[in-house]
Amino acid sequence: VDLFVVPARGTVVDGRAKQFDGIPVQLNVVTHASLEEYARTFDAYRVTPSDRSQLYTVHMQAGLKAVTRLAFGRPLHASPVCEAAYSRIDQDVLRQLVMTECARQVARNAEDAAGAMAVGDPLIALSATAAALHYACETILAAHGDVYLGDSFFWRRLARLDPEAELARTVWHALPENLPWGADSAAVRRRAEDGLHLASHLASHALLDGWTRRLVGVPPYAPQVEGARRNPFFTLLRFGDTITFAGPDKAFRTTEQTARLWLDDARPAAATRKFIDLELLLPAEREVEGR
Numbered sequence: 001v002d003l004f005v006v007p008a009r010g011t012v013v014d015g016r017a018k019q020f021d022g023i024p025v026q027l028n029v030v031t032h033a034s035l036e037e038y039a040r041t042f043d044a045y046r047v048t049p050s051d052r053s054q055l056y057t058v059h060m061q062a063g064l065k066a067v068t069r070l071a072f073g074r075p076l077h078a079s080p081v082c083e084a085a086y087s088r089i090d091q092d093v094l095r096q097l098v099m100t101e102c103a104r105q106v107a108r109n110a111e112d113a114a115g116a117m118a119v120g121d122p123l124i125a126l127s128a129t130a131a132a133l134h135y136a137c138e139t140i141l142a143a144h145g146d147v148y149l150g151d152s153f154f155w156r157r158l159a160r161l162d163p164e165a166e167l168a169r170t171v172w173h174a175l176p177e178n179l180p181w182g183a184d185s186a187a188v189r190r191r192a193e194d195g196l197h198l199a200s201h202l203a204s205h206a207l208l209d210g211w212t213r214r215l216v217g218v219p220p221y222a223p224q225v226e227g228a229r230r231n232p233f234f235t236l237l238r239f240g241d242t243i244t245f246a247g248p249d250k251a252f253r254t255t256e257q258t259a260r261l262w263l264d265d266a267r268p269a270a271a272t273r274k275f276i277d278l279e280l281l282l283p284a285e286r287e288v289e290g291r
Contacts, residue, residue, distance in 0.1 A: 039088035065149040098142040105135040107246040114248045122188040126176035129195040136199035143210025196232035204236040228281040
């Protein structure tokens with residue numbers, strides 16, 4: 001058990017693990033100064049396309065792990081002074097910051113995969129695809145209110161999102177690592193495209209449906225086998241009310257309505273043609289070539 005403690009002024013807390021009724025308890029000390037800084041940093045979402053400084057605070061690197069466990073943990077006791085600061089740390093802000101950053105990593109890794117396929121490097125393409133899938137899953141976990149920095153419990157967290165662990169199984173089978181070593185380039189490309197298609201699907205739905213309130217359930221997913229297909233190298237990004245399509249060497253703002261239309265495989269033919277012109281969809285007869 002991890003127990004986070006803000007010591008009373010002048011009190012020294014021994015941070016070594018202790019046994020209580022046979023259960024090891026690790027004491028994690030949070031200073032008053034850190035608690036106040038968390039309250040100032042995570043009381044509101046302030047990221048915009050032109051100002052992403054909130055993503056780059058020191059806490060987004062070293063301290064985010066502590067503040068997320070503090071914010072999403074179960075409060076046992078808080079003095080009036082601590083309660084005033086603790087109550088300002090907004091769980092939804094933390095969720096949204098994690099979703100924003102993880103979706104950005106989905107887009108970055110999709111672009112890396114596209115570049116790797118363009119130059120014929122299957123290993124980099126598959127590594128980037130696996131990373132994109134991981135970040136997409138963290139995006140949808142945060143949309144559900146499951147914010148945890150660390151990989152130890154990744155699959156257990158994913159499996160408990162739905163009663164039959166359907167999403168976890170879908171992601172497991174999409175992993176590039178399940179491809180035989182030395183697979184031909186066509187098989188590598190198919191696996192990378194399918195994995196990125198799933199990653200984009202998960203991250204985009206999370207940003208649309210789990211932003212203002214926590215997502216309930218998981219977005220159903222079925223690989224597209226007929227008709228125009230969403231370009232797997234594009235995904236959505238979100239900075240507050242600003243929603244953006246992001247792909248290799250290309251990004252442009254859109255509306256929530258247009259984003260939902262893009263995700264809808266039953267969209268009208270006119271919308272399909274427009275998305276094809278923007279390279280957001282690929283015609284049925286066209287094979288993706290690193291784009």
